[in-house]
Amino acid sequence: MADSITIYHGSNVIVNNPQIIVSGFYKDFGFGFYCTNIERQAKKWALSKHGNSYVSIFDYQPAEDLKILSFPVMTDEWLDFVIACRRGIKHDYDIVEGPMADDQIWDYVEDFMEGKITREAFWVLAKFKYPTHQIVFCTQKSLESISFKDSFSL
Numbered sequence: 001m002a003d004s005i006t007i008y009h010g011s012n013v014i015v016n017n018p019q020i021i022v023s024g025f026y027k028d029f030g031f032g033f034y035c036t037n038i039e040r041q042a043k044k045w046a047l048s049k050h051g052n053s054y055v056s057i058f059d060y061q062p063a064e065d066l067k068i069l070s071f072p073v074m075t076d077e078w079l080d081f082v083i084a085c086r087r088g089i090k091h092d093y094d095i096v097e098g099p100m101a102d103d104q105i106w107d108y109v110e111d112f113m114e115g116k117i118t119r120e121a122f123w124v125l126a127k128f129k130y131p132t133h134q135i136v137f138c139t140q141k142s143l144e145s146i147s148f149k150d151s152f153s154l
Contacts, residue, residue: 004059007035007135007146010045015056016148020140029096030085032136033143035060036100041132046154053154058146060135066142071098074126076119083113094142097135 009015018033027034035058036042046053062068069091071078082101085091086109101109105126112122137143 004061005037006149007037007058007060008039008042009033009035009056009058010042010047010049011054011056012046012049012051014054014151016151018058018137018143018146018148020138020143026086026088027136028082028085028101028134029098029136030091030138032096032138034134034136035146036133036135038131038133043154054151055154056151057149059149060146063145066094066145067092068095068097069093070096074099074123079109079112079119079122082109091138094139095135095137095145097133100132100134102132 009018015033020032022031034045036045039055042055043053046055069081071081078098081091081096086106108117108122108125111117112119117125137146
């Protein structure tokens with residue numbers, strides 16, 4: 001069994017019992033409970049919310065019986081998957097993990113989708129200056145692989 005991994009969720013509330021809420025706009029990897037293994041990124045997410053700012057900390061124990069899609073880096077497959085999810089096309093993965101399309105990257109994705117830039121131009125523009133990471137738990141079964149550990153306010 002693999003070692004557990006510490007992951008973070010930034011929000012305006014402490015989340016000790018994560019849920020998958022299917023509402024709002026479509027995100028990079030579809031609906032689910034979004035976390036990151038980068039504490040600084042979770043703090044940024046928390047500070048972007050109205051009201052209080054909290055980071056909830058979880059232990060993630062990877063499970064072999066879950067259907068997981070992982071993108072170690074941005075690739076054409078990652079780009080196509082993000083576009084499909086942002087358009088509302090559903091997938092059947094329990095967990096999806098990889099780089100995130102932050103606001104600036106999303107602007108480039110939209111330009112590519114609308115034909116304003118080529119795929120090659122997207123990759124020139126989309127180079128990150130700092131690492132990003134997101135892991136989304138897309139099914140109730142996947143939420144069983146994480147356990148609440150702690151939280152802190154900002």
